[in-house]
Amino acid sequence: MIEWIIIIIALAIIGFAIMAIYYWNRIIVLENTIDNSWSQIDVQLKRRADLVPNLVETVKGYMKHEKNAIKMVTQSREKMMKAGSVGAKIKAGNELTSALKTIFALAENYPNLKANENFKALQEELSAIENKIAYARQFYNDAVLRYNNMITTIPGKFFAGKRKPRQYLTIQAAERVTPKVSFPEA
């Protein structure tokens, strides 16, 4: 009788240990996925930031009366380069996105600029990067969703320790709702 109780307890402990290892590893994997997907966003943000000075140089000569718009772009780029935390980077990144949008909207009034090959190439490249940022953000949010589901539902909850659900990156509504407008066909 006593042997049976010991065997059952031992099995229960082994079962629990296996479960703990499984869930612990799952949680770590999901955490790493979030970090990795953040680095994907970061790479694209950096690539975009690298193109901005070039764009500003090209645009400056044509858009003499749009000093403010150009300044906005330069400033938000600088802010983004300095930003340390994920939140600050995303915020500055969003600012840069809308500053660039303003520039491209204003460019409609400057036919000479629009005909500039360098400008055209930059506009295309920046819109391609913008697209990749949107996808990187989507993947990040998917990763956060999976992580949050894991650590807030039973049984993952029991193995999550003091982990808190992560924040989603808010997607600017305009970007995904009217894709036909934001990404015109060439």
Place this chain on the structure above:
Amino acid sequence: MMKKINVYDQISKNKRLSIILSFLVILTISALGYAIGYIYHPDLAFFAFILAIAMAILFSIGGYYYSDKIVLSAVNAKKADPVKYKKVYDLLEGLCIGAGMKMPKLYIIDSPDINAFATGRDPEHAAIGVTTGAIEKLNKLELEGVLAHELSHIKNYDIRFMTLVSVLVGTVIILSELLLRSFYWSGTSRERDKSGIEVIFIIAGFLLALIAPLLMKLIQFAISRKREYLADAQGALITRYPDGLADALEKIKKENKGRLKVSKATMHLFISNPLRKFEAESLFSTHPPIDKRIKILRSM
């Protein structure tokens, strides 16, 4: 998370089916080898059988590692130039980031029809082929829909099984044609006493030669339909815009005229049947009816 479970089921199913298919093909080829050997020279039949097994095993292994290259050259796909097709590369890269996948190689097929396919053995060794027609006629969102569909085939390991089917089935067809021919040849040019058993063997070989490609065709029919629906759904999950693929399918329906000339052994790899002109969708078609796919996508 029902969807996730389905996808993982699909992956393990594809891996399992790839192994089963390889064994079936090894069996069929060995049987064909035995039959061919028997017809040429009954004493050598056993030797031919062993040789056929060895070749079939080597061939299956080769098929596993090289099938993507065989398929890519069979459909005459060329590596996409990174400068000329930068836009397509950009779209593909974005989708791969969104799906959390490694970027597959990109190939171009020169054809005015709109079509695309994926091949390879796993997500690390995968390639996507797109026709020039697709690049010219589809807008960004439609092309994204098509590429996302193909990425889903890669993610699900559909490519492993479907590519193996292409290469292995193609070979079995060639072998059985060889058998049929050798049957005629031996029947006319060789004087031999046909004992009862021998005749049975020859008839069996003949039947086998007839049935083998049919059996393989049936497999080909059975495999594709569910995969297409699943890949449509997963593709929409990547782009978050099911109408993109739906619009692309509408265009395919309207514009494709069967101008993409590819071997029948590869047709199930394509997003829409390259050999068909959408007048009639039969029960045995490798692809689900395009209207039904569009309807499902529109309701997402």
